Each structure stands twice: as C-alpha cells, then as structure tokens.
Amino acid sequence: MVKNLVYPSLKNKTFLVTGATGSFGTYFIKHLLKNYSAKKIIIYSRDELKQSELKDDLVQEFKNIKNVRFFIGDVRDYPRLLVASKNVDIIVHAAALKQVPTIEYNPFEAIKTNILGAQNIIQAAIENNVKKIIALSTDKASAPINLYGATKLASDKLFISANNIVGGKDIRFSVVRYGNVFGSRGSVVPFFIKHQSKDYFPITDKDMTRFHITLEQGIQFVLMSLVKMYGGEIFIPKLKSIKIVDLAKAIDPNKKIKIVGIREGEKLHEDMVTESESIHTIIYKDYLVIASESKLQKYNIKNIAKITNGKISNKRFSYTSNSENSFLTIDEIAREIKKIK
Numbered sequence: 001m002v003k004n005l006v007y008p009s010l011k012n013k014t015f016l017v018t019g020a021t022g023s024f025g026t027y028f029i030k031h032l033l034k035n036y037s038a039k040k041i042i043i044y045s046r047d048e049l050k051q052s053e054l055k056d057d058l059v060q061e062f063k064n065i066k067n068v069r070f071f072i073g074d075v076r077d078y079p080r081l082l083v084a085s086k087n088v089d090i091i092v093h094a095a096a097l098k099q100v101p102t103i104e105y106n107p108f109e110a111i112k113t114n115i116l117g118a119q120n121i122i123q124a125a126i127e128n129n130v131k132k133i134i135a136l137s138t139d140k141a142s143a144p145i146n147l148y149g150a151t152k153l154a155s156d157k158l159f160i161s162a163n164n165i166v167g168g169k170d171i172r173f174s175v176v177r178y179g180n181v182f183g184s185r186g187s188v189v190p191f192f193i194k195h196q197s198k199d200y201f202p203i204t205d206k207d208m209t210r211f212h213i214t215l216e217q218g219i220q221f222v223l224m225s226l227v228k229m230y231g232g233e234i235f236i237p238k239l240k241s242i243k244i245v246d247l248a249k250a251i252d253p254n255k256k257i258k259i260v261g262i263r264e265g266e267k268l269h270e271d272m273v274t275e276s277e278s279i280h281t282i283i284y285k286d287y288l289v290i291a292s293e294s295k296l297q298k299y300n301i302k303n304i305a306k307i308t309n310g311k312i313s314n315k316r317f318s319y320t321s322n323s324e325n326s327f328l329t330i331d332e333i334a335r336e337i338k339k340i341k
Contacts, residue, residue, distance in 0.1 A: 005224070010223060012036075012037055014040040015041050015088070015090050015092065016042040016084060016085055016091045017029060017042065017092045017094060018044045018075055018094055019045055019075075019093075021050035021053075022094060024094050025094050026057075027216070029043065029054075030058070031223075040069060041067060041069070042088065043070050043071065045073070055068075074117075075095045075117030075120055075121060076116060076120065081124040082124045084124075085127075086128050088130050090134075091121065091133040091134070092134050093135040093136060095113070096113060096136075096152070097109060097110045097113045097151075100140075100146050100265045100266070101263075101264075103147050103148045115158070125162075126162070126166060129169060131172065132229065133171070133174075134174055134175070135156070135175045136175075136176055139270040141156050142273065143274050146264075147265075160175065160232050164297060172231030173232070174225060174234070175234045177236050178211065178218060178221070179211045179272075179321070180210065182215075183339075184215065192247065196251065196252055199255075200255060203257050203258070209270070209321040210269075211321045212239055214339075217239075221237045224287075230299035230307075232292035233290065234290040234291075236272045236273060236287060237286065237287050238287055241325040241327050242321075242328050242333060243327055246329075246333055247333055250334040250337060270321040271318070273317070278318065280292070281312070282308070282310035283311045288319065
C-alpha cells in the first residue's frame with residue numbers, strides 16, 4: 001500500500017467532491033483541510049441534513065472553513081453540476097447508490113445516479129475544462145454479478161472512454177477501484193459490532209474473504225492516483241485480506257458463528273482484476289493499473305508502462321481477496337477494530 005505523503009502539485013487547487021457527506025467524502029475533505037491549503041473545496045451532495053451536520057463538524061474541528069462551499073445538488077442534475085464545477089481544477093466523484101438489495105428493488109434509480117450521473121460529471125468537466133477527474137469505483141464492478149456492480153462497470157467505461165472525446169484539451173479521466181472500506185457505513189464491521197448482544201454472528205460462508213483497506217489508505221491512494229494519472233487508467237491498490245470468520249473472532253472470540261448462506265448478489269471473494277483485464281494491467285510494487293489499449297487515447301498501456309517503469313504481465317492472472325494475498329491475523333484485525341471504535 002502507498003505511503004502517507006503530501007503531494008505539492010495538489011496544493012492550492014479547487015476541488016469538487018461529489019457524495020461529499022459520505023464516509024470517504026467527509027474524511028477526504030478533512031484531509032484536504034489539514035494538508036493541502038486548498039483554494040476552495042466544494043461539497044456536492046443532495047442531503048441538506050448531512051451537509052449541515054458536516055458543516056458543524058468542520059467548524060468545530062477547523063474553526064475557519066472560509067474556503068469550503070456547500071452545494072445542494074444531485075449528480076442527475078446536469079445544469080446544477082455545470083454551475084458547481086465552474087473554475088474547478090479537480091473532481092473526485094464519490095456519489096453513488098451502493099446498497100445492493102435496494103438497487104435490485106429500484107434498478108432504474110441506480111442507473112440514473114450511477115450511470116447517467118457519471119455522464120453528467122463527464123460533460124460538465126469537459127465543458128468547464130476541469131483538469132483532472134477521478135471516479136471512485138468498487139470491486140463489484142469487476143466481473144459484476146449484481147446490478148450495483150453492473151452500473152459501476154458502465155460508469156467506469158464512461159470515465160475511461162471520456163479521454164477519447166476531450167480533443168486538444170488537457171483533461172484527464174481515471175478511476176480508482178477498491179472494496180468496502182474497513183469500518184465504514186454499510187461494511188461488515190459495524191454490522192458485527194451491533195450483533196455483539198445477540199447469540200451468534202451470522203456469516204454467509206465460512207470461506208468468505210475481503211480485502212482490507214482503511215479510510216486513510218483509501219484517501220492516500222486517491223491522492224496518489226491524482227498525481228500519477230495520465231488518463232484512462234483504473235488504479236487498484238495491493239492490499240492484505242481478511243477472513244470474515246477471523247473478523248468475527250476478533251470482535252468476540254467466544255461468540256458462536258452461524259452460517260446463514262450467501263445472499264443474492266453477494267460474492268464469496270472480492271475481485272479487483274479478472275483474467276480478461278490482466279492482459280492490459282501494469283504491475284507496480286504497491287499497486288496495479290488497468291490501462292487502455294485504445295489507439296484513440298494519447299497514453300495507452302505501452303506508453304504508460306514505458307514512462308512509469310511499470311511491468312506488463314506476460315501471462316494472465318486474477319487478483320482477488322483469496323489469491324496470493326497475506327491475511328491479517330485475528331490480533332491484527334482486533335487492533336484495526338480498536339482504531340475505528
């Protein structure tokens with residue numbers, strides 16, 4: 001995993017963060033305020049209550065937040081995005097509908113936010129000459145088996161292909177892909193903690209594994225990707241993994257575990273790179289990059305590998321949470337849990 005660094009080239013910039021009141025957005029904004037002397041930070045989301053709570057939180061922690069702007073808006077609303085992205089240098093697109101069962105029941109709502117919203121971001125960025133745009137994706141976009149993953153795969157394709165239509169403008173679109181953040185809303189950690197008062201921990205499959213990434217690691221990886229991006233890449237961190245059974249034991253080693261069966265749309269292991277994607281993947285020490293082979297893009301896989309001293313694999317491979325990864329021990333998981341409680 002990449003080290004914690006401050007990148008001078010990202011200082012004194014204007015950032016627009018969509019979905020900014022979520023777990024990632026909140027900590028990303030705080031990181032910018034602490035380390036980057038941002039010219040302006042635009043918080044873009046549709047929940048006025050969460051924005052009000054975030055504003056109170058930022059004022060309490062930082063006192064002076066004169067460079068922070070709060071925009072109520074939806075990524076489905078192109079005219080509003082066009083206003084919000086004016087004079088912006090960098091867009092970090094984190095807004096999405098993410099709850100798998102909810103999306104299965106409300107499919108077109110996810111399409112409107114995750115796919116049409118992505119296209120709105122792209123069009124607004126090109127119209128306003130935003131220099132760099134990073135879209136946050138998910139492991140579920142790799143070989144998707146549920147609608148959430150399918151919508152994010154479509155979103156990823158839109159952002160990558162957007163580099164084909166920028167013309168002579170210096171505008172770059174790339175994607176960051178990783179799994180659920182450890183301890184974030186909707187992840188398994190708070191779910192298990194809530195079940196401490198119950199008779200058992202419900203686990204869908206005894207062999208289930210997940211990648212381990214913290215909010216801090218996710219933020220640092222996005223910042224690194226912003227610095228290194230040429231446009232058209234999917235950045236993937238190399239991570240340790242966790243066995244879900246070990247996670248339950250780390251929370252309470254004495255509680256019983258009940259295998260309840262895998263849920264609809266749920267994967268046994270997290271996928272980051274499929275065999276099909278591996279043939280155009282560049283390998284680095286701490287991360288992987290799925291690069292474009294399109295001749296329409298200025299920087300394709302061979303260009304980027306040569307410029308960055310990356311290695312293109314000469315054989316197919318897959319990168320999943322159960323393949324060739326070191327697993328955190330139960331004690332290591334317990335220490336990680338203490339950090340988020």
